[in-house]
Amino acid sequence: MSGGRLEELAAEFGMVERALGDPAMLADPPAYARLTRRHRELTPVVTLYRERGALERDLAGARELLSDPDMRELASGEVAALGARLAELDAELEVLLLPSDPDDPKDVILELRAGAGGAEAGLFAMDLLRLYTRYAEGAGLKVNVLDASESDLGGASKVVAEVSGDFAFRAFKWERGVHRVQRVPATESQGRIHTSTVTVAVLPEAEQGEVQLDLSEVRIDVFRSQGAGGQGVNTTDSAVRAVYRAGTPDEITVVCQDGRSQIKNREKALVVLASRLAERERTAREERERTERASQVGTGERSEKIRTYNYPQNRVTDHRLEGETKNFALDAVMAGGLSPVVAALGRAERERQLLELGEADGAGRGDGRASHGAA
Template sequence: MLSGRPAAAGRIQELEREYAAIELSLGNPAVLADNAEYLRLTRRHRALTPLITLWRDYSELETQAREATALLDDPDLGELARTELDSAQSRMNALQSELEVLLLPTDPHDASDVILELRAGAGGDEAGLFAADLLRMYSRYGEGLNLKLSVVDASESDLGGYSRLVAEVTGDDAYRALKWEKGVHRVQRIPATETQGRIHTSTVTVAVLPQVEQTEVSLDLSEVRIDVFRSQGAGGQGVNTTDSAVRATYRAGTPDEIMVVCQDGRSQLKNKEKALQILRSRLAERQREELMHSEREARSSQVGSGDRSEKIRTYNYPQNRVTDHRLSGDDKNFALEGVMEGGLAPVIAALVRAEREQQLLDMTDHAPA
């Protein structure tokens, strides 16, 4: 068993039984015929594989250590047994640390597809142009992870930026790849329209919503008003000649109102389905935020107001630097050009490390004496 951590060992053994049950289910013809269930099980299997692989390695080392211990007093094999025991214990200690990290709490939505929303905040047209830059950054970042980004709805500005944009991001672990992006992004640069060379500060708010299944959130369709209108493409040009775009409004005219527009496809039915799917995701996010607020009132909301003083990250063009304000020391600064070309992986990796370090620290602080 894990030295000093019998509870952790018991938890891993439970997960190992779940893993074996999943492998058995994946050979069941009924599961193979159910695409949703098959996808759920394969995602869970993939998530558990690193932990189970390490645990089985650890178990083999335990066996080796017991066998070596039994031979310590053997006059011929004792010295070799001591060497093997020391090696096994050293490797077990290293694996134990890795197992502890893999057992840290994870977000249950990590494997979900994503609704990505960008909204220009302070800065007018320049904020809209930066929203377009962020969309390009996310598109390139997603390409490297085999994620597909599709714009569902957008309001373009005269200069080619976006005052608002909603996109769907699909693929393996889309939410895990993008969840760190939610918040206010601040840019400092000289706009193309600036005649006196002054640096302007603008903001874009980013929301990252995990898509939810119909069973995950209750949506009373009698509280949803559906309107149909003609789709509009880039520059205000119609993308087709039918009234296929759909606007879904939840509890219209009340403080709870949520409006979703979808004009991605040519099919009115498909646009309606997508609008309702996004609406469910927004409702689920609202419920999560309300729960978070009640439990931890000190925690700020996901996006904030878009004010220049609120930020998770600053993109400083004159200094060719991106600073993530959730990090500290040398870990918080990155080369701007690489990040804007989609090279977000080092930023995300640093945020993941910081979170895991904090989780381990919290675990230590709350461990029984």
């Protein structure tokens, strides 16, 4: 247990609380939002840290009573109970002190693309969008579709949406990868089960100043928004297409036709473009660091099959989990009940981090094998 680290966080928490109480801070909404977010991040660990301090004081008092013959039996039971609770708090604090993802508090750009399976893959892309919308609503988040290449059958080859709200990325980061669905399509006359795939990308929304976007390298096109089947849903040229480094290997194209305001669509298209550039940089960095990592969970590789949705067996299997913990009821998940899956993946990640920390501690103590490094 890192007492020094806990003291630092408690001191930071106090400074954040004082800053939030300063009326002048309201004049800077972005700074106020960052402080509010940090306050929420620190509250759980500082609350447990303070409880731990109170427990230590109570435990010290109970131990003093052990020398009193009249109080020894009562004090002995209290010492045992307080010691057990202290051990529980230490375990909880150990988890809370694990390295956190700096992107967790950010909003998300969610991209769904139909893969193998043709029209059925497009239909499942829309099923996933409905699942994510229900899940987001349950988590107090908002989903706003920015662009959708819809078909007459009710599917979509591509959907781009923004998920906004507190810790949106933390809620959705486990979704990146290839999702496989096994079911009998409505158009299948022989009742055969088909396998289709949808690729999901989860991009933490780039914050102002995070990516230096040279607007001279971006071409902006405006056009009339289109709905499913080509039906016009807007009578003005308000949709925006932003093309980064057109005609080069670095080209990125973003379309935003959510609102009727060309200015707002342009702003949102540039935010999505910046987020994609940030993701490209992160991917390159992770590739360079890959050989240095002992293990990875949910790396976000686009070729990684992360989950299978088996309709005939009413089962969702997450392939990053093990044993029976990897299976969930499909009907519950598709109704928006994704939280148990996310919680299981979070627990697995914390266990991995704790294991790596233990291995690092063992190597650092120099037990005669330190020269070989961690396994």
